[in-house]
Amino acid sequence: MEIKISISAKVSIQDGRVNVNEILYEADKFGNLLKKLIAERIIEHYQSAVISRMCDTEEGLVVKHVKKGGKSQICEEKRYTREGARSKKRGIKADFGELRVRIENVKCRKCGRIFTPITRALKIDNWGRKTEGLVMKVAETISKQSYGYSVGSLKDISGVTIPKATAHRWIVGEDWKDLELGRRGKEIASVLVDGTGYKRQIIGGGKGDIRFVIGITDEGERRVLGVWANKDWGDIGKEVKEDLNEQKEKPGMLTSDGEQGIAESLGDIARFHQRCIWHEKRDLGYAMWKDGVEKKERDSEVERLSGIIGMQLPGGEHEFVREEDKEGIRKRLDSCKDEFNKLIKKFEEKGYNKGATYLKNSVSNIFSHIELWLEVGIISPRTTSLLESIIRQVGRRTKKIGATWSDGGIEKVVKIFLKKTYESSDWGEYWKKRMGISDGCKINLLSITSEARAT
Ligand SMILES: [Zn+2]
Numbered sequence: 001m002e003i004k005i006s007i008s009a010k011v012s013i014q015d016g017r018v019n020v021n022e023i024l025y026e027a028d029k030f031g032n033l034l035k036k037l038i039a040e041r042i043i044e045h046y047q048s049a050v051i052s053r054m055c056d057t058e059e060g061l062v063v064k065h066v067k068k069g070g071k072s073q074i075c076e077e078k079r080y081t082r083e084g085a086r087s088k089k090r091g092i093k094a095d096f097g098e099l100r101v102r103i104e105n106v107k108c109r110k111c112g113r114i115f116t117p118i119t120r121a122l123k124i125d126n127w128g129r130k131t132e133g134l135v136m137k138v139a140e141t142i143s144k145q146s147y148g149y150s151v152g153s154l155k156d157i158s159g160v161t162i163p164k165a166t167a168h169r170w171i172v173g174e175d176w177k178d179l180e181l182g183r184r185g186k187e188i189a190s191v192l193v194d195g196t197g198y199k200r201q202i203i204g205g206g207k208g209d210i211r212f213v214i215g216i217t218d219e220g221e222r223r224v225l226g227v228w229a230n231k232d233w234g235d236i237g238k239e240v241k242e243d244l245n246e247q248k249e250k251p252g253m254l255t256s257d258g259e260q261g262i263a264e265s266l267g268d269i270a271r272f273h274q275r276c277i278w279h280e281k282r283d284l285g286y287a288m289w290k291d292g293v294e295k296k297e298r299d300s301e302v303e304r305l306s307g308i309i310g311m312q313l314p315g316g317e318h319e320f321v322r323e324e325d326k327e328g329i330r331k332r333l334d335s336c337k338d339e340f341n342k343l344i345k346k347f348e349e350k351g352y353n354k355g356a357t358y359l360k361n362s363v364s365n366i367f368s369h370i371e372l373w374l375e376v377g378i379i380s381p382r383t384t385s386l387l388e389s390i391i392r393q394v395g396r397r398t399k400k401i402g403a404t405w406s407d408g409g410i411e412k413v414v415k416i417f418l419k420k421t422y423e424s425s426d427w428g429e430y431w432k433k434r435m436g437i438s439d440g441c442k443i444n445l446l447s448i449t450s451e452a453r454a455t
Pocket residue numbers: 065067068075076077108109110111112113
């Protein structure tokens with residue numbers, strides 16, 4: 001069908017004087033207003049056309065609906081009668097304001113069900129009467145850091161005022177199952193895992209743990225392999241393994257903060273397991289503190305550890321590193337391991353049992369990134385810092401004073417944040433698909449005419 005819309009406006013310039021800012025200030029107001037008026041007109045004409053086919057033509061139009069009185073049976077009648085309109089124009093919440101449209105009813109000639117064809121035709125959900133564009137903006141706003149501080153409602157994102165509780169309900173009320181996480185066809189070279197706490201929304205309070213598994217591809221691209229709230233590492237491990245098992249090669253490295261459960265549940269998803277060297281230093285200091293060691297001595301031993309585990313790999317492509325340089329790295333690695341074992345011995349002799357145990361537990365995983373490089377030439381993360389920065393950003397959004405979360409709710413909000421922030425092209429694709437935009441409607445501007453007279 002074709003609809004013609006003419007636009008006419010009156011402009012008054014007082015005393016014949018105006019500056020450019022005043023003109024632009026006024027013109028700017030019409031951006032959203034014009035969008036709204038044009039969309040309302042199109043919807044009204046479209047509604048008339050659909051209802052006319054349903055009620056005025058011989059062939060009618062099949063609009064599937066639930067049969068009146070029949071428990072979820074579908075009626076496929078094609079003939080209808082008009083049943084008037086709702087007395088008040090109803091609002092459809094769009095991302096730039098509210099559209100006001102007179103929504104008309106029809107009655108099925110066969111079963112008698114009364115319904116509004118336009119909301120079905122437009123694929124608007126009948127209860128919330130919100131567009132997908134608005135849901136997208138709300139999801140993006142909720143995942144922004146500033147969201148937590150803006151009180152009351154989400155006004156800044158559109159002309160419509162949405163109470164914060166409503167916005168939250170929209171987001172958490174959906175299952176977001178099509179917003180996929182995981183490898184999605186990419187080969188993952190290394191995997192980073194860690195978690196952070198949150199306050200659970202249960203009677204009497206309680207602390208939950210939200211856990212992240214992030215993959216890094218050969219090209220250094222990030223992929224969110226999963227986000228889980230209050231799930232143990234064993235179950236997480238099963239899910240991640242299933243996803244990674246389909247790869248051509250096992251990932252080279254799993255890097256973690258060294259938490260015991262992680263190594264046991266996820267250790268075999270990669271060929272090597274690296275303990276984050278930053279956590280190693282921090283946790284050794286803590287273990288020595290428990291041994292009652294003075295700060296000065298603690299600092300100097302952590303400094304020594306730092307020298308042992310901090311050895312650097314040569315830059316550049318592995319295949320261009322000369323064999324004798326690789327041999328040199330091998331020798332240095334052996335001497336670092338010797339130094340590490342000497343440190344354990346020294347601690348044992350001094351009776352620093354917690355410190356000694358801590359070092360013993362980590363010796364097999366602290367040089368893994370060097371061993372992997374020597375074997376296959378892959379540079380892998382030796383700290384979890386990439387993930388720490390993601391976790392810090394998530395924390396700013398989820399750890400507001402007084403904020404409590406359901407397990408499902410925090411999972412969804414964090415998933416949206418990670419998609420939007422780290423896989424933004426996927427986020428765009430998701431919405432394009434969800435909105436079903438396929439050039440169904442084209443608007444061409446035909447003409448704008450104007451004339452002026454002096455007043
Ligand atoms: Zn019917």
